[in-house]
Amino acid sequence: MTWLQRLFTMTVKELKQLSRDPILLVVIAYFFTADIYIAASGIHMDLRQASLAVLDHDHSESSRELIHRFQPPWFELKGELSDTHQARRMLDAGEVLAVIDIPEHFQRDLERGRQVSVQMQVDASNSVLGTLVTTYATQIASRFSQEKAQELHGRLKLETLPAVLDRHRVWYNPNQNDTWFMSISELLTVITMLSLMLPAAAAVREKERGTIEQLVVSPLTPAQILLPKVLSMGLVVLAGTAVSLFLMIVPAFGVPIKGSIPLFFAVTALYVFATAGLGLFIATLSRTLGQVVMLVILVMMPILLLSGAWTPPEAMPEFLRRAMVLSPLSYFIEMAYGILLKGAGVKLLWDSILGLALLGSLLFGFGVWRFRRQFG
Amino acid sequence: METDATTVIRLRGFEKRYRRQVAVRGVDLEVRSGEIYGLIGPDGAGKSSLMKAVAGVLAHDGGRVEVFGITVDSEAAAERIKGRIGFMPQGLGLNLYPELSVEENIDFFARLREVPAAELARRKAKLLAMTRLAPFRDRPMKHLSGGMKQKLGLVCTLIHEPELVILDEPTTGVDPVSRRDFWAILAEMLRERGITTLVSTAYLDEADRFHRLSLLYEGTVLATGEPDQLRAHAGGDDTDLEQVFVSLLRDQGVAEEVTASVPSTTTPGNEAAIEARELTRDFGHFRAVDRVSFRVRRGEIFGLLGANGAGKTTVIKMLTGILPPTSGSGQVAGADMGHAGHRIKRRIGYMSQAFSLYRDLSVMENLRLFAGIYGVPRRQRKARLRQLIDTTGLAGNERRLAGDLPMGIRQRLALACALVHRPRVLFLDEPTSGVDPLGRRRFWNILLRMAREEGVAILITTHYMSEAEQCDLLALMHAGRIIADASPTELKARLERDAGKLLELDCDRPLVALETLEAAGYRGVSLFGRKLHLLSRRPERAREKIEILLRSKGVRLLALRPRPPTLEDVFIYRILEQEAAS
Secondary structure, three states: OHHHHHHHHHHHHHHHHHHOOHHHHHHHHHHHOHHHHHHHHHOOOOOOOEEEEEEEOOOOHHHHHHHOOOOOOOEEEEEEOOOHHHHHHHHHOOOOOEEEEEOOOHHHHHHOOOOOOOEEEEOOOOHHHHHHHHHHHHHHHHHHHHHHHHHHOOOOOHHHOOOOOOOOOOOOOOOOOHHHHHHHHHHHHHHHHHHHHHHHHHHHHHHHHOHHHHHHOOOOOHHHHHHHHHHHHHHHHHHHHHHHHHHHHHHHHOOOOOOOHHHHHHHHHHHHHHHHHHHHHHHHHOOOHHHHHHHHHHHHHHHHHOOOOOOOHHHOOHHHHHHHHHOHHHHHHHHHHHHHHHOOOHHHHHHHHHHHHHHHHHHHHHHHHHHHHHOO | OOOOOOEEEEEEEEEEEEOOEEEEEEEEEEEEOOOEEEEEOOOOOOHHHHHHHHOOOOOOOEEEEEEOOEEOOOHHHHHHHHOOEEEEOOOOOOOOOOOOEHHHHHHHHHHHOOOOHHHHHHHHHHHHHHHOOHHHOOOEHHHOOHHHHHHHHHHHHHOOOOOEEEEOOOOOOOOHHHHHHHHHHHHHHHHHHOOEEEEEEOOHHHHHHOOEEEEEEOOEEEEEEOHHHHHHHHOOOOOOHHHHHHHHHHHOOOOOOOOOOOOOOOOOOOOEEEEEEEEEEEEOOEEEEEEEEEEEEOOOEEEEEOOOOOOHHHHHHHHOOOOOOOEEEEEEOOEEOOOOHHHHHHHEEEEOOOOOOOOOOEHHHHHHHHHHHOOOOHHHHHHHHHHHHHHOOOOOOOOOEHHHOOHHHHHHHHHHHHHOOOOOEEEEEOOOOOOOHHHHHHHHHHHHHHHHHHOOEEEEEEOOHHHHOOOOEEEEEEOOEEEEEEOHHHHHHHHHHHHOEEEEEEEOOHHHHHHHHHHOOOEEEEEEOOEEEEEEOOHHHHHHHHHHHHHHOOOOEEEEEEEOOOHHHHHHHHHHHHHHHO
16 A cells, blocks of 8 residues: 555656646647647648649640649649750759650650650659659659540540559548648657656656655665656656647547547557656666757667658568567557557457567566666 | 065955846955965855856956956956966866876866976976876876865866966865865965965865955855954854854844754663674775774764765665675664665665755655655654654745755755654765855754754764764764774874874964975974964974974964864874875
């Protein structure tokens, strides 16, 4: 009974201390609201307003038709250029993202049923944008040529042409609305960062101010000193997640919550516990808050990169894919998207839950062990 | 006197504010050429602000600062005086580079000040010899002891031969022997170059090292003058300056609590509350504590004295169960420290240096937190906290944040937190450092009451000799060992038995006299402002011999009288004895 009472006393203390730290409170509030809003509405995975210039050596009806298929909101026409040098210069200067070069006799050759090449120069220094521009342009060009072919053989019906029709069904996010993906992804990043940072900061603050000694000579066990930091900061992170989900992500971006909300919070709590264990380990390595921040950044990068959020596991080299089991976020991502967007339940997710629980106990145990070694 | 009367520093109505908080107000000060001028006061008295302003590294908000006759009121003016000043900021070795060796540190500061190479070699050799750092010139600064770091800091400050040196608390946390070296070097520099020194300290017992001094308290000057003048003010030759300080505060209307002589209401009994047997602790190859043994009985106050790094904190950490000993054993509050660590923790109170409180929690919240941690039953909690607030005099501050409290009150709060579960043994690690004399007296009154009335055994470490005097038993620690161990009176009596009487010598040219007496083989010769201390086995015959000796060097003896030795004298004697033996 006293064991629990001590835990409770210490947890209340942590919360009180946090409530008197206005800067930290502002930071937490910012990350759970404004940061997620900016990430969701500011970053897009589809093409928007890609600037485009044209070198039209044909000036025919067909060339104009092709050019005008590069439409807003995907493309933005910056005008026509006179020669290739100018095109090159504008690409070099980053004034346009792509240049279309239409050869002479474009229309004539099309009408004669010949193959015509249209050149597209793309600035791929941002590889994602470059790929998107190429993909969109290829689609536009192939549709254009299909229609031209149809015109040429006007008598034939579409069905009589040999063609594969791609009719896809989009599941879980039918409009492929990437604010859904981005807002949840950012929420997971914020949860990761704060559950690393907050307990570690609370622990290292005791070191910085010398209060840790006072606790170590008291009858508190290391677990009684560390667990309250995880409990209190975990509560804060869960509360922040709730605010973010119900006051920001759902109302502002219309993300539907398909699965069980209690299950989502349960796995979030599990995730916070696992990550906080790692945070406590960081706190045992650091002497100052500054060191905590540097180490959190150091640890967070691989956690994010190996989580599968940015690159699907299948696309990673073998050894990196194996390393993913060490990133707690890789489990949590699967569960979070699964519950929120797909409505998955425990039946589907039990292996991830188990994996995260194992990894979490390991990390937390390691943090306590380091602490015990450091302070007797 | 070997000084002329030109004024080096003149302050008029000096004022410094941090935001709305006034740190120093209306201070007038005059430091003459060739003088060692002291600023004495507790933490927060405004010493550092004042010194930084004089050094030209901190802007002030009111009044006038003149250094070498130049009014320091702009960046440009500050730049003009900086070349002629040496400034050593507060903190052991904080101005040095830990990874660089002794010599590299000196070279760096010399180059910074554009000292010519030949000149540098000459000065370096001399300063290294004087500080006895020469054998360590290749050692990285981080591996030096506290006293050596401080001496190196002084060398680096002096390498460009400034006309004025400003030293901010150079002796805090340094052992008495290094402290004495430090004063000797300053005296030497003064003799050779006529360097003027402005130096601050929190220890009132160092006042005799200064020619003149100002007592500072909460940003104002309480008194200025020569040490003897200040003593006379409080009425007596033998009054220590701490008494002066307290009576000055009383004049200012700061309430004073009379030192209560608390009659013992418990019988000391014979059972040991703390017993250390041959405690030893190694860190790698370094032996921090070497076979330390002692006993503290119920109701006794046991003082552990020693410099930073002497091993005091390591001893406490072993006894409180934070650190396992390498060998040796001990008992605390009736439990064995080897395998009953948890039981010990519930029976002891511990208060570590100065700030180990939650500054963002209020007084009451701190108390409740520790009551919760120590599992004080809920029903008794309220009454117990009420009682603690009364005994430690915290009433009226319950809702204030600990961080907003003045140092003295904060210390009493820390004590109250350590007492919340009625411990039978109390460990206090430098509980009063930086607190003003009044605050320290109040604190000690509580300790005396705890020991005498409730039979609590107290182990305390301190740098204040006046506090050491109040302990029932003292152990002097040096380099991990206890080198002397008895009651304060007994320690002093043993010194007189082993080394002779302490004599205070007054003459017209003290610096020459110092050299002469040392050369003649007198022991314990040390400079205190304009006076000298020395030890003599046959004091009755000393006067004649010394007078003749000094006259041969053209020094006139003005007075020679016996003085009761201080614990610092004891300490220095024992350390030197120890070092000579090893």
